[in-house]
Amino acid sequence: MPSFPSMPSFRGTSRAATRPTVPVPTARAIVDCGVYTDGKRLPGHFTPQQALTEASKTDTGFVWVGLHDPDETQMNDIARTFGLHPLAVEDAVVGRQRPKLEVYDNTLFLVMRTVSYVEHDMHAISQIVETGDIMVFTGPHFAITVRHGEHTGLSGVRKQLEGRPDQLQMGPCSVLHAVADHVVDSYVEVTESIGEDVDEMEEAVFTPASKVGIESIYQLKREVVELRRAVGPLGIPLERLVHNQNLPVPTEFRRYMRDVADHHVSVSEQITYFDEALSNLVNAALAKISVQQSTDMRKISAYAAMAAVPTMIAGVYGMNFDYMWELHQPWAYPAVVALMAVLCGLLFRSFRRNKWL
Secondary structure: OOOOOOOOOOOOOOHHHHOOOOOOOHHHOEEEEEEEEOOEEOOOOOOHHHHHHHHOOOOOOEEEEEEEOOOHHHHHHHHHHHOOOHHHHHHHHHOOOOOEEEEEOOEEEEEEEEEEEOOOOOOOOOOOEEEEEEEEEEEOOEEEEEEEOOOOOOHHHHHHHHOOHHHHOOOHHHHHHHHHHHHHHHHHHHHHHHHHHHHHHHHHHOOOOOOOOHHHHHHHHHHHHHHHHHHHHHHHHHHHHHHOOOOOOOHHHHHHHHHHHHHHHHHHHHHHHHHHHHHHHHHHHHHHHHHHHHHHHHHHHHHHHHHHHHHHHHHHHOOOOOOOHHHHOOOHHHHHHHHHHHHHHHHHHHHHHOOOO
């Protein structure tokens, strides 16, 4: 019999595994790309490569590329165009990085955590602080911002900065300052909202007869801890930008960053106060619960004592001894019931006088 070539076997191969992955164009991750010269934005639309070429024609020109949630392929494409370090590119793709400042030759890489306040019910267990990331690359002729998360957009920052030509003349560092200032301002807004929550929680805890769940305080404290983790570590990078003379940044930029660093210190101190205040609220709430439990136990003990009196008397007469002369008297039953009522009344009066009931 003639032999036939064997057919390839597809057993165990999934259909999804054979489907090729379609790369997403880099332009899909670019929110805006502008070229700036002498404090003004040049008209027209540019690709990153065209923008860098145009910005390099003058000493004061630079390009600002804004990216939102780029994948690895898109970020590598931008890295090849601007010569970004692979380690910084990896951090920019992964996200969820600790705030830090890295220096790669003439390129600065600043990582900042963004925060957003979520409206919520004070007595419900829900998220209060939402976090994200913003990374900023600055080089001789470029500034690249990478944003992760749906909050803390930078379109308003770009528009506001374009209205300040004198600040734009600082070059790419003007973008770094504008973004850092915007992020720290968002810290201030979120901190003010958290402060209102803490004040409301304090009022609820110390209001008589109020019922505040300890879980609500723990939830608010957990969110304050999350806020502290996002805000606190940024202090070291900001201090380096202000005081490290070896960084490739202009002197005027340091003056602007000093103001940002001062605001950050104020926010960090406020968050520390919230943390301590909530710890005190937890102790106060636990003490309040302990007092309430003690009050309930006194009431239970008082009712148990009043119930013990008729139980004891009924137990004595329930033993059915024959030699109990009063059992054969017609007044015995009313007398025993009256005795129970009198003793219980005296106990009730005594407990009420001592505020057990």
